[in-house]
Amino acid sequence: MSTHKLQLLVTSDIHGYIMPTAYRGMNEPLGLAQLATKIEVLRSNYPTILIDNGDLIQGSPLTYFKQAYRPLESNPIIKATNELKYDAAIFGNHEFNYGRENLERIIEQSDYPWLSCNIRNDDGNAWVKPYEIFIVDGVRIGVIGVTTHFITIWEDPAHLTGLQIDDALASVSYWLEVMKEQEKVHVSVISYHGGFSHSLETGELEESDSGENQGYQMLQQLDFDILITGHQHREISSKAYGKSIVQPGSRAVKVGQIMIDITLENDEVIFIHHEPTLISLDEHDQLHPKVVASVSTLHEETEQWLDEPIATVHGNMLYENAMDVRIHKHPYVQFLQELQMDVTGTTISCTSLFHDQPGGFKPIVTMRDIVTNYIYPNTLKVLAVTGEQLMLALEQCASYFTLENDQIAVNPSFLYPKAQPYNYDMWEGIYYTMDISKPIGSRIVQATINELPIKPMKTFHVVMNNYRATGAGNFPYFASCPVISDLQIDMTEVIATYLREHPVIHAHVEQNWDIIK
Structure with a gap:
């Protein structure tokens, strides 16, 4: 019998905000360069998986300048996440705003896998891996990536050329069973770039039940342990239907943390407890020097361009x-x-x-x-x-x-x-x-x-x-x-x-x- 304590750390909806500024001419408590310091301190405490849940590469003046004037240069956002040694990333709907060709370059530049169980090539074959298995301190953790299928409604069809995007709930339901049957995971995680149409407390419908945000249905209908969410820019650390849930806001102001205590005997889970929380930036968090270095040149060029x-x-x-x-x-x-x-x-x-x-x-x-x-x-x-x-x-x-x-x-x-x-x-x-x-x-x-x-x-x-x-x-x-x-x-x-x-x-x-x- 063995006992283990480990953690998942989660970012989501960073939207290209790396430096501590919203580009309004002042410093603000946001951005991955500052949150990176918090992440590294947390990571030093326990065995860790670090995941980004989507909408990483688009949304700030820096990313606009990068795409408009430096489209073929290595992406500084990816350089920053490589420095932090992310373990996986999920596609957000805004990952597609600059087109598939750009996104293929992003995937190639990343030192970590991008996951999606509901985005396939037009021939039906997988575009990227639907899930990844991480062995952390002897614990097998399966992470499935899935993205709101409303991409097809919002996105320019030319940006999705050659891709087929399936219903998020149906796809994750299928791949969850495949993963659990074939991989014998101890902990199952759904990382969903989507949110909730229903209240987690009451189950009441809170927004249009259009299918854009199927997180509540996943909690209600599927058997897994942890749900990572995003897309709605909400700040959530909660539990429902026995699952732990996080959604860490936007622009890297918080990191989601799920602590996992698990006991194994003969490779079987005999006890598991997980607890979600959100951890905020504070005034003592310094900028991470390697993350700053990865983006500093482009940041300075962006600032000059913005003031013309x-x-x-x-x-x-x-x-x-x-x-x-x-x-x-x-x-x-x-x-x-x-x-x-x-x-x-x-x-x-x-x-x-x-x-x-x-x-x-x-x-x-x-x-x-x-x-x-x-x-x-x-x-x-x-x-x-x-x-x-x-x-x-x-x-x-x-x-x-x-x-x-x-x-x-x-x-x-x-x-x-x-x-x-x-x-x-x-x-x-x-x-x-x-x-x-x-x-x-x-x-x-x-x-x-x-x-x-x-x-x-x-x-x-x-x-x-x-x-x-x-x-x-x-x-x-x-x-x-x-x-x-x-x-x-x-x-x-x-x-x-x-x-x-x-x-x-x-x-x-x-x-x-x-x-x-």
Whole structure:
């Protein structure tokens, strides 16, 4: 009989944040360079497996600069994870944003395996390993990798050429049985780049049961020990159905830890206990010198690039309170709408504020202003949308709000289980009024286009980002709309190009919508 104490350490949704900055011109408590020090201290205590659960290589200004200006150079994010001797990585949906060819280079540069049980070559054969077996202090730990299959909804099909992406739950169910039968593992781990549609405490549905986040169903239906999750950027250390669960937020602010105590006799498990927790960065964590060295040159180049002046603003295009912008139209939103309509030749547009931080453009606009405001790698699509679908979309947007003590507030369904500021759209080219005192679904009390009521069967050309065009965010009818045009250029590049062509912009607002209560 032998007893063993070991740990799993988990990162997820790092999104290319290595140095302790969100590139807003200040240092912040985030980034893998600082978390790496914490990881190495933890790793020194017990035998360890270190796993990244996806969305590693995309999402920061550094990764944007790398892809735009240094696409063929070795990826510094992979250099950093190689320095830390990661044991495995799982594909996040954003791993595919730069295309399969780029991702194949990433896999080749990595000193660790990338795992996926539900992404296959078109011929049905495995693209990468579905799982990996790690022998840690004599304990056989099986780790299965799986990614939300909603990649196919969000991603440019050209980026998935030659790949077939299967249902996450069905795939992991199959491979879990294969692994347990053939590998005789002592500990079974599912590392899922996805999250939860149901409450872990009550089992109640908390978001659309679309199949995007199947973590709860995995807990409920499958027999395994530990579930690593991500994608939703939540901070979770919990237990349900006898399984330990972690989800360590985003941008490397925390590391997930699952401690495992296990007793073996004749290679059989006679006792196992596992306990999840999240460990945060603190002020005493120093930057890891090797991780810093792996990214320092690109980081310095990125910082210089971010501060290059592009355009000048006449008037005020800054805001402090994002909620105010969503209730009272702001010049920054006006700018985005006019830009989207200008580059696509349309007269109806919708856009969001993607985060809840202060934002907008300073008097001298730089790339830093662009990438810290427009934080997603969106492109633009023009859809043929019926009047009926427009009205459904306006009502969906109106559901973002609620009344609390007679004050307009955010509907909790847009805050939990994760904040979704990007799923509230503001519209241009439509004159409309929302009455938040009315029930959801009947809040649009007035809506016209060119001073005429919106006819349900009439078709309108509308520009929106590619995420919304897939129907994501509870706009399912957009997924069936004919695509009139598809501008496959990253929006940050579109904005930068537009500003270089219009180096002086004027802050103004044309009021076309109101919110009443």
